[in-house]
Amino acid sequence: MADQPAAAARKFSDPIDLAEPIRRGEEAISSITLRKPRAGELRGLSIQDLMNARTSAVLDVLPRIAAPPITAAEADQLEAEDIAACAGAIIGFFLNPSQRQQVEAALKN
Numbered sequence: 001m002a003d004q005p006a007a008a009a010r011k012f013s014d015p016i017d018l019a020e021p022i023r024r025g026e027e028a029i030s031s032i033t034l035r036k037p038r039a040g041e042l043r044g045l046s047i048q049d050l051m052n053a054r055t056s057a058v059l060d061v062l063p064r065i066a067a068p069p070i071t072a073a074e075a076d077q078l079e080a081e082d083i084a085a086c087a088g089a090i091i092g093f094f095l096n097p098s099q100r101q102q103v104e105a106a107l108k109n
Contacts, residue, residue, distance in 0.1 A: 013089035053087035
C-alpha cells in the first residue's frame with residue numbers, strides 16, 4: 001500500500017485498535033479492519049447518514065464490512081472512541097481523491 005499515492009481510493013481501512021477488545025468466549029478481538037462497502041451492503045442505509053457519522057447507520061453497516069466479522073450485538077457494545085474511529089474510516093471510503101488529499105494535508109498540520 002505504500003507504493004500507492006496517498007490520495008488513491010482505498011479498499012480497506014487501517015487496522016482499528018479497540019479500546020476494549022470484543023470477547024467471544026476465550027477469544028479476544030483487539031483490532032478490526034473495515035472494507036469499503038459495496039452497493040448491496042449499503043442497502044437500506046443512507047449514505048448521507050454514514051457521511052454524517054450517524055451512530056445507527058455506522059452500527060448497521062459495521063457487521064457487513066468488518067474483518068474479522070463481528071455481530072450486530074458486538075458492534076452495539078463497542079466503546080464510544082471505537083465507534084468514532086470506525087465512523088471516520090467509513091467516511092474516508094466515500095471521499096474522492098481530491099477530498100482525501102485535503103483531509104490528509106489538514107491532519108498533518
